[in-house]
Amino acid sequence: MRKFFPILLLLLQLTPLAARPIDPVLPHALQVDMKRIAETWHILDCHAQTIWPGWSGFRDVPFLIAYPNGMELLIGHPSPPDGFQRVPGTDVDGKAVYLNRTHADQSPMHGPFNYGGGIIRYGKTKSLPTINIKAGAGRYEADLSADETPPQLRNASDKTILMYLHELFHVYQGTIYNYRYGNLQYNPTTNFAVYADVEGQALEAAYLATDASEQRARLADFLAARKLKRNAMTVLEGQQEAEDELLEGTATYVEARAAELLNEGFVSTMKPGDDPQFRFFNNASFWIDQKRIFLQKNREQSLEARNNCYFEGCFQALLLSRLAPGWQRRFFQAGDFLETVIDSVLGLTPEAMQAASAGLETRYAMAALRTKHSRQVESRDAAFNRIDKRSGRTFIVNFKPIKEYVTPDFRGECYKMGLKELAEAGIKKVELFDILFEGRETPMIKDQLYYIKWVDTTLHDTGKGYTLEYNKKIGSDIYTDATLTTEGFTLKAPKIKVTDRQSRVKISILAKIRE
Amino acid sequence: MKQLPWASYALIYLFFCPFSLMADDHVVTRQTRSYNGRTSRPRTQEVWICDNAVSINTGAVILIQRYDLGKTWMIFTRERRYLETPLPATAPAPQPEARIQERGFSYEPEFDWEAQRATAADTVNGVPCTRWTLYGEADYATEQRTLFVTHDVPINMERYWTRLKACNISEQLKAVFNRHPMLKSGFPLRSVVTRENAIAPTLRYHFDTLTLEKAQAPDAVYALPQGYTPVDTQEQLFAR
Numbered sequence: 001m002r003k004f005f006p007i008l009l010l011l012l013q014l015t016p017l018a019a020r021p022i023d024p025v026l027p028h029a030l031q032v033d034m035k036r037i038a039e040t041w042h043i044l045d046c047h048a049q050t051i052w053p054g055w056s057g058f059r060d061v062p063f064l065i066a067y068p069n070g071m072e073l074l075i076g077h078p079s080p081p082d083g084f085q086r087v088p089g090t091d092v093d094g095k096a097v098y099l100n101r102t103h104a105d106q107s108p109m110h111g112p113f114n115y116g117g118g119i120i121r122y123g124k125t126k127s128l129p130t131i132n133i134k135a136g137a138g139r140y141e142a143d144l145s146a147d148e149t150p151p152q153l154r155n156a157s158d159k160t161i162l163m164y165l166h167e168l169f170h171v172y173q174g175t176i177y178n179y180r181y182g183n184l185q186y187n188p189t190t191n192f193a194v195y196a197d198v199e200g201q202a203l204e205a206a207y208l209a210t211d212a213s214e215q216r217a218r219l220a221d222f223l224a225a226r227k228l229k230r231n232a233m234t235v236l237e238g239q240q241e242a243e244d245e246l247l248e249g250t251a252t253y254v255e256a257r258a259a260e261l262l263n264e265g266f267v268s269t270m271k272p273g274d275d276p277q278f279r280f281f282n283n284a285s286f287w288i289d290q291k292r293i294f295l296q297k298n299r300e301q302s303l304e305a306r307n308n309c310y311f312e313g314c315f316q317a318l319l320l321s322r323l324a325p326g327w328q329r330r331f332f333q334a335g336d337f338l339e340t341v342i343d344s345v346l347g348l349t350p351e352a353m354q355a356a357s358a359g360l361e362t363r364y365a366m367a368a369l370r371t372k373h374s375r376q377v378e379s380r381d382a383a384f385n386r387i388d389k390r391s392g393r394t395f396i397v398n399f400k401p402i403k404e405y406v407t408p409d410f411r412g413e414c415y416k417m418g419l420k421e422l423a424e425a426g427i428k429k430v431e432l433f434d435i436l437f438e439g440r441e442t443p444m445i446k447d448q449l450y451y452i453k454w455v456d457t458t459l460h461d462t463g464k465g466y467t468l469e470y471n472k473k474i475g476s477d478i479y480t481d482a483t484l485t486t487e488g489f490t491l492k493a494p495k496i497k498v499t500d501r502q503s504r505v506k507i508s509i510l511a512k513i514r515e
Numbered sequence: 516m517k518q519l520p521w522a523s524y525a526l527i528y529l530f531f532c533p534f535s536l537m538a539d540d541h542v543v544t545r546q547t548r549s550y551n552g553r554t555s556r557p558r559t560q561e562v563w564i565c566d567n568a569v570s571i572n573t574g575a576v577i578l579i580q581r582y583d584l585g586k587t588w589m590i591f592t593r594e595r596r597y598l599e600t601p602l603p604a605t606a607p608a609p610q611p612e613a614r615i616q617e618r619g620f621s622y623e624p625e626f627d628w629e630a631q632r633a634t635a636a637d638t639v640n641g642v643p644c645t646r647w648t649l650y651g652e653a654d655y656a657t658e659q660r661t662l663f664v665t666h667d668v669p670i671n672m673e674r675y676w677t678r679l680k681a682c683n684i685s686e687q688l689k690a691v692f693n694r695h696p697m698l699k700s701g702f703p704l705r706s707v708v709t710r711e712n713a714i715a716p717t718l719r720y721h722f723d724t725l726t727l728e729k730a731q732a733p734d735a736v737y738a739l740p741q742g743y744t745p746v747d748t749q750e751q752l753f754a755r
């Protein structure tokens with residue numbers, strides 16, 4: 001028997017993970033996630049009709065959660081894709097639970113994770129809108145409101161549950177609204193940044209105002225600034241911006257309204273200890289205030305256009321709830337934008353609109369805003385012209401095979417241009433499990449979420465431009481425990497693939513954990 | 516009188532019979548698409564080509580290009596609507612530089628292609644084929660095309676290339692076909708395309724050729740159907 005034991009161990013090692021039967025005792029992090037989903041449904045059972053009359057069907061929306069180690073949890077899907085296995089004896093409020101370990105590695109599974117999400121259509125034979133959550137090992141400090149968030153609320157499950165409400169509302173929107181214009185993709189000009197700043201200030205002032213006439217006056221400012229901003233945008237861009245607000249703004253409003261209702265009292269389905277990160281919405285007022293912090297921070301950012309839609313949309317919706325209670329009924333079915341509804345609620349005459357426009361310059365100190373935002377916009381454009389046009393041998397570091405967005409530590413200023421992030425002084429570091437990218441002071445671009453691009457301008461069609469040390473070579477182009485060094489950066493990773501063609505070297509990272 | 520050999524009768528028949536000489540090229544392909552763990556229902560595409568026209572029928576949408584009239588009709592059968600546009604020029608018009616507001620969002624990969632021809636013989640449904648693998652590498656995307664190419668091609672490949680293929684592939688890929696005449700003159704009975712997009716998950720297409728022949732085209736295959744309503748834009752064409 002003793003002789004067979006090592007062979008048995010070896011056989012177990014060789015058995016593919018996906019073929020192993022599922023352990024009915026799931027890792028603790030997954031069990032906690034299942035409880036959070038049940039809690040989300042419970043909150044909606046209590047409050048959905050108050051938040052948005054008519055909202056139903058939320059318990060039938062599947063959840064897919066992807067973990068940093070590659071494991072995937074699927075809840076409540078009638079047609080799981082290949083690779084998923086039913087977890088025996090486990091359910092979330094009667095919904096079946098599936099696990100896919102086909103691509104799982106040995107990364108540690110202890111949280112707390114940072115959660116981000118969206119909607120995808122998913123399923124093997126029946127494709128359904130599914131909440132697609134990525135549980136990342138990222139840093140909370142990247143969050144815009146990190147400075148203002150009390151330490152006990154960073155990575156709190158309360159925030160994750162509010163995000164689940166947001167995503168579930170998107171699925172509901174899809175049942176009653178026809179998406180028409182596509183997302184706004186827009187690099188701000190100075191004109192855009194200045195009027196967006198005024199819009200944000202006007203909305204915040206209206207929200208904080210205690211008397212109705214002040215609220216209406218500031219909302220008139222908001223509409224006037226918006227009109228002046230739109231003069232320099234195409235009609236389609238204006239429609240895209242307004243539709244983004246309609247979709248994301250109302251979903252953010254759902255978070256804020258839920259927090260308001262939970263602030264008034266809340267009976268949870270969870271027990272203390274079920275989820276160490278859950279604060280039972282004891283600090284619900286913070287999550288409402290956080291939206292206002294986001295509104296402020298976004299309007300101050302000269303180079304960001306799309307993120308405004310979450311918070312400007314949210315505050316338009318919150319203000320509508322004050323000025324025109326019940327405004328949500330048939331809102332999506334009618335297909336009007338938030339700004340159109342506000343316009344009709346205010347019923348401004350052309351003269352009143354003219355007066356609001358004329359007063360913006362002094363009320364919002366626009367000369368100073370123009371100086372501030374133009375400086376940023378001009379610096380971005382100059383950086384783009386300098387960095388994007390560099391030619392020579394291109395080195396691309398590709399994080400997509402490990403499904404990790406690049407979260408670099410930039411050295412100095414970094415400018416956004418579309419999906420590009422341009423760092424003239426380069427990237428200091430990217431550190432992720434056993435991966436370490438260290439850059440020198442040279443222009444670099446983070447692009448398309450997963451890639452770092454660096455151009456060696458001293459090399460054109462001649463010269464390799466890098467050295468490579470490794471432990472083992474697999475096939476013709478895969479290396480384990482590799483260190484690749486160029487004049488611009490050094491990359492250490494457990495497993496890489498190097499594709500070397502005449503003008504481009506692409507380094508694809510294949511593993512984040514050393515085997 | 517000396518009897519003509521059998522083959523000569525056949526040649527005379529071919530010479531005088533307008534149908535067989537005027538026969539059009541007919542290609543039917545079936546395609547599936549796999550994405551995010553899901554494989555789509557197979558979709559069929561039927562193509563007819565003659566000297567003056569091309570008709571591509573995907574069921575819901577029919578595209579007819581009339582070279583004699585200089586027109587393209589895009590037809591949405593479900594709503595009985597069509598959009599008429601001038602035939603595209605051979606060389607696409609140079610695109611104006613994007614406004615600063617739009618830069619950096621969309622990413623169109625510019626692939627550098629390499630082609631490899633397999634030495635071992637392959638067959639598709641019993642037809643001998645040569646397997647070619649084309650590797651495309653761009654900054655943030657890759658694409659691999661595996662083509663099972665037959666050289667027993669009954670259709671006019673030059674016309675097929677000019678009218679269909681060359682206008683639907685990039686200049687870089689065109690250059691690969693031009694570098695490999697065997698690849699350009701053959702017809703892929705089966706193609707498997709795997710695209711690793713910059714951001715989106717892997718996309719895989721599988722194409723099978725079901726019909727490859729010369730045949731008489733059905734009546735009006737290149738004509739605008741009766742009773743359809745003209746529209747001015749693609750949005751109007753496909754509006755619900």
